């Protein structure tokens with residue numbers, strides 16, 4: 288069935304046409320991508336891609352680099368926000384090491400796709416080689432081919448990755464660095480203007496860049512791997528739930544690499560990170576939620592899952608003829 292077929296089904300349900308707004312378009316998008324209207328068939332999962340960033344050395348984050356590995360240990364122990372929300376919805380969670388500088392000792396529960404102990408500092412040179420950038424995309428695609436669930440939530444963890452995401456979004460979109468730089472984990476005004484200087488300097492190192500070159504120049508390992516996974520999941524007709532600012536930068540990269548995968552993306556929420564609104568507007572994306580969240584980890588994406596399931600449940604409504612409800616008379 289095509290998107291138009293699912294749209295006809297929804298239009299024939301017992302409600303004024305369009306009265307459930309974007310909730311209806313979500314139902315049509317989800318059913319068309321999954322080829323299935325049954326909520327219980329639409330299993331969901333969360334993958335958190337984690338990595339470190341050399342640009343953290345420039346004091347662009349409110350937290351030290353060790354926190355990436357420490358939070359990954361917290362994910363494995365079940366203590367993070369992502370864990371408790373995922374548990375609430377019975378959503379299984381996988382954590383992928385894409386290049387953590389100080390990984391936890393208990394590595395057995397991690398998927399190991401490490402590309403090194405963090406990227407190089409992109410304010411002084413390329414974050415990674417073009418070969419590593421291509422490897423990040425390829426390993427993400429490969430990883431996605433092993434995901435069994437139909438709805439895939441992608442989140443991330445990486446100290447200083449709002450810097451990498453802002454620079455990548457700048458290179459892909461041409462939006463100014465000033466419009467994309469934000470407080471991340473909670474910088475004060477002084478630290479924010481320092482971050483902006485560092486990012487302006489990093490951006491000025493290079494001119495216009497092709498997508499893979501942009502990933503190589505500004506990073507990061509988890510963003511590239513997530514972008515590859517978005518391409519892979521999208522091309523195999525999974526519904527890709529995009530989380531906050533960093534995940535949206537990965538989605539912009541995925542779209543630049545494979546434009547067709549965009550139709551499978553659901554933007555879960557508008558993060559409070561300055562720049563997310565501008566980036567979403569540039570992508571012409573309207574997120575489902577706006578809860579002032581700015582945590583990452585896939586927490587916003589998880590909250591979208593019950594909304595997607597509820598949207599699919601609309602296909603269980605009675606049609607006008609089934610319920611004996613008179614349709615609207617044609618407007619002359």
Ligand SMILES: O=C(O)c1ccc[n+]([C@@H]2O[C@H](COP(=O)([O-])O)[C@@H](O)[C@H]2O)c1
Pocket residue numbers: 347348349350443444445446447448449450470471472473530531532533534558559560563580581582583584
């Ligand atoms: O998802 C978002 O919109 C978001 C906004 C701000 C911060 N974060 C999280 O905070 C970390 C990056 O912040 P920072 O200040 O270290 O660049 C990283 O682990 C992200 O998951 C996430």
Ligand SMILES: Cc1cc2nc[nH]c2cc1C
Pocket residue numbers: 350354358443444445472582583584
């Ligand atoms: C504590 C903490 C938790 C996070 N989760 C995602 N990014 C994070 C950054 C910090 C600092």
